Amino acid sequence: MSAIFKIVLVILTLDKTNGQDISNVKQLYTDVFANHQKEVFPKVDQNTPLKISMTMYLMTITKFDEVDETIVILGGLGCSWNDAGISWDPTSYENKIYYTFLPSENIWTPPITLINAVDVLGPVQGDTKTNVYIFYDGNVTWPLGGVMSAKCTTDISKFPYDSQTFMTMLTLGRINGQTLSNVKQLYADVFANHQKEVLPKVDEKTPLEISVGFSLFTISKFDEVDETIVILGGIICSWNDAGITWDPTSYGNKVYIILTNDKIWTPPITLANAVDVLGPVQGLTETTAIIFYDGNVSLPLGGVMSAKCTTDISKFPYDSQTCKFEFLVWGYSAREIVLNLASDPFSENFFIPNSNWKFTSYNIQTFSWNGYSTLEFSMTIKRESFKNHNKIAAEPINDEKPSIDCSPPVSVTWKDVSHGFDVLSMIVSYVVICVGIAVFFIIVR
Numbered sequence: 001m002s003a004i005f006k007i008v009l010v011i012l013t014l015d016k017t018n019g020q021d022i023s024n025v026k027q028l029y030t031d032v033f034a035n036h037q038k039e040v041f042p043k044v045d046q047n048t049p050l051k052i053s054m055t056m057y058l059m060t061i062t063k064f065d066e067v068d069e070t071i072v073i074l075g076g077l078g079c080s081w082n083d084a085g086i087s088w089d090p091t092s093y094e095n096k097i098y099y100t101f102l103p104s105e106n107i108w109t110p111p112i113t114l115i116n117a118v119d120v121l122g123p124v125q126g127d128t129k130t131n132v133y134i135f136y137d138g139n140v141t142w143p144l145g146g147v148m149s150a151k152c153t154t155d156i157s158k159f160p161y162d163s164q165t166f167m168t169m170l171t172l173g174r175i176n177g178q179t180l181s182n183v184k185q186l187y188a189d190v191f192a193n194h195q196k197e198v199l200p201k202v203d204e205k206t207p208l209e210i211s212v213g214f215s216l217f218t219i220s221k222f223d224e225v226d227e228t229i230v231i232l233g234g235i236i237c238s239w240n241d242a243g244i245t246w247d248p249t250s251y252g253n254k255v256y257i258i259l260t261n262d263k264i265w266t267p268p269i270t271l272a273n274a275v276d277v278l279g280p281v282q283g284l285t286e287t288t289a290i291i292f293y294d295g296n297v298s299l300p301l302g303g304v305m306s307a308k309c310t311t312d313i314s315k316f317p318y319d320s321q322t323c324k325f326e327f328l329v330w331g332y333s334a335r336e337i338v339l340n341l342a343s344d345p346f347s348e349n350f351f352i353p354n355s356n357w358k359f360t361s362y363n364i365q366t367f368s369w370n371g372y373s374t375l376e377f378s379m380t381i382k383r384e385s386f387k388n389h390n391k392i393a394a395e396p397i398n399d400e401k402p403s404i405d406c407s408p409p410v411s412v413t414w415k416d417v418s419h420g421f422d423v424l425s426m427i428v429s430y431v432v433i434c435v436g437i438a439v440f441f442i443i444v445r
């Protein structure tokens with residue numbers, strides 16, 4: 001196997017150096033990418049969402065855990081889109097450069113997130129650096145991937161992207177007429193020297209009001225013995241940043257901009273009754289904020305949240321448990337920051353059920369607690385597992401394995417497998433042909 005890999009690498013290297021010498025490529029980099037604003041969302045105008053085409057490759061199923069209802073796969077994802085901010089004329093470089101590849105941090109890339117993740121809520125590729133292929137017309141192809149752990153009680157065929165949230169963010173607003181240069185100018189004028197360390201209040205007397213809403217994605221685990229509940233959840237925060245404002249008419253009617261959260265001040269929202277670490281709920285994960293011309297900011301945060309939850313098992317196995325999550329903006333007392341409930345404070349649109357516990361009800365409120373403005377989300381879950389466990393215990397002699405309701409992408413048939421072999425043999429023959437051609441050229445030279 002490694003032999004094939006090495007051969008392929010040789011061919012790629014040949015292909016790359018074939019004709020284009022390095023000074024050409026450097027010139028291209030200087031011309032196109034050295035001053036490229038990668039923070040800017042690369043759409044041509046606001047009317048059309050950016051289209052990203054995605055292909056999923058399943059490489060291997062690393063682990064399937066029936067008890068935790070977790071599946072771990074190694075997967076790859078090919079993403080392609082067009083970056084309106086990139087283009088060059090291939091003929092102006094000696095020997096014509098049609099494409100180049102660069103580390104992905106040189107350009108804007110979509111933060112594709114596995115929404116039913118078990119552990120962290122963050123971009124699927126994590127911190128791994130991958131290369132992007134960039135064509136002269138701005139077409140970009142980005143292979144990314146990694147280990148993906150997902151909750152597995154539901155249909156994996158929709159696995160694994162939250163394209164809906166992403167699309168909602170992309171389609172926000174209905175304004176036309178702006179060009180990418182408007183957006184770049186706006187970024188340069190308003191954000192390039194923005195002081196993101198400063199709490200963006202208008203004056204010292206009034207606290208900053210942050211409106212908050214909670215999204216429940218999944219109940220990962222409930223542990224009676226440790227009295228711990230683990231969920232994957234998100235918090236949508238909105239506030240007004242008094243340090244940000246622009247006149248949309250000066251920027252082709254651009255009323256909002258989408259930037260990564262490290263460009264502006266963001267509240268360090270903390271789960272106060274956490275089990276393990278006391279830190280911002282989103283960890284170090286980067287998210288994107290939508291910022292409006294009047295300074296309104298909307299920011300989704302999220303992650304794995306483990307909370308202490310006092311357990312009452314007196315009614316076992318027909319018990320219900322109520323667990324509370326207390327969030328506050330750590331380091332900012334109620335004189336500085338006040339949390340208010342959003343008009344629609346709870347969402348279960350992306351909720352994936354847990355087969356042991358049924359989510360039955362919730363309550364969400366804000367109040368003042370120890371001088372801190374606090375958001376409390378409390379949820380009640382009801383035990384569902386008893387019936388299933390009983391059934392398995394009652395029929396132990398039955399030879400059949402319990403059916404697993406978790407067939408990754410769809411059920412795999414022999415047809416798929418033989419198709420897989422066909423593709424594999426096609427790839428192998430392709431590689432053999434390429435090697436033949438490469439060897440031929442090397443010999444001829």
Ligand SMILES: *[C@@H]1O[C@H](CO)[C@@H](O)[C@H](O)[C@H]1NC(C)=O
Nearest residue numbers: 082098135136137138139140
């Ligand atoms: C870029 O993408 C568009 C749309 O998919 C396609 O028509 C065009 O041929 C692509 N350009 C290159 C250089 O591949």
Ligand SMILES: *[C@@H]1O[C@H](CO)[C@@H](O)[C@H](O)[C@H]1NC(C)=O
Nearest residue numbers: 239240255292293294295296
């Ligand atoms: C900003 O927020 C305020 C208060 O919620 C609201 O009245 C205003 O319409 C918002 N501005 C925009 C551009 O959405």
